[in-house]
Amino acid sequence: MKNKSIALTFAVIFALISCGKDKELIEVTIPEPEKTEKVAMGNPADVKADDPEGAFQMKGLSYAYNSLEPFIDAKTMETHYSKHHLGYCNKLNSAIKGTDLESKSIEEILNKLDMNQTDIRNNAGGYYNHNFFFEILTSNGGEATDEVLEAINTDFGSYDEFKYKFTDSATKLFGSGWVWLIKDKSGKLAITTTTNQDNPLMPKAESKGVPILALDVWEHAYYLKYQNKRKDYIEAFFNVINWKKVNEKFKAATATD
Structure with a gap:
């Protein structure tokens, strides 16, 4: 002009x-x-469940929406948390309202889930999976350390071999779903995938176990920045893993053996 x-x-x-x-x-x-006015990002702490008395609420984030840039952009984080995750929270509360599930933890719901109850399956899975994913992200990422690194070296041979296998599983997963690092029933670490909002805690999971690490490979988790380049998003993910939190989850899983 x-x-x-x-x-x-x-x-x-x-x-x-x-x-x-x-x-x-x-x-x-x-x-x-x-x-052109720059649109200000919101505050994760302001995102609340529609029902303040609902059994499940939004837990917030330990970082701002833009804290993970350039690896995960602020707009994607805001949309992912305040739209997609909030949607699962609200729909889960609606699905279990008036039932005995309101008094159960999310893990108890998932462990004893009737897989034919798709409304609860999808939204309980979506609520748990997203809470888990957001919790193991940080702006100060790096490589694995401490006990979980020792276990990775033991069960995969090296951190690089683990990273290769995790990336390969995430790249090859068809459609929407999740990639997990779990501690399986034998006590070893294993990589597994689930479709849609399923997870390794659910009955009939292909590989059951306690989740240690998770990556969301639904398109809404990366498409604004990476479009169809899922592998670039997967590679970027390794820069924002909160290995301290992952190690805590590993030790907690070990303590329950």
Whole structure:
């Protein structure tokens, strides 16, 4: 717009000069360039369940929406948390309202889930999975350390081998779903995948176990930034893993053996 206005101004001046110096020049105002306002990100703490008395509530995040940039962008984080995750929370509360499930923990619901109750299955899974995923992210990511690294080296041979296998599973998972690092019934670490909002706590899970690490590979988790480049998103994920929190989960799982 600005360039067109400048060109128009010069054209008018040139035409008037060409017609004679005795012609009066007309002043043309060049409009200011349009300003694009930057949309401010919200505060995760402001995101609340529709029912304040519902059995399950939003837990908040330990970081701001933009804290994980450039690996996960602020807009994706805000949409993911305040729209998708909130939706699962609200629908779960509605699905279990007035039932004995209101007094159960999310883990108890998942462990004894009737897999034919798709409304509860999808929304309880979505609520648990997203809480887990958001909890193991941080702006100060790095490589695994402490007890969980020792277990990774023992069960996969090395951290690099674990990373390769985890990335391969996430890349090859067809459609929407999750990739998990779990502690299985034998006490070893294993990588497994689930479709939609299923997870390794549910009955009939292909590989049951206690989740230690999780990656959301639904398109809504990465499409705004990475579009169809899922592998780039997976690679970026390794820069924002909260290994301290993962190690805590590993030790908690070990303590219950």
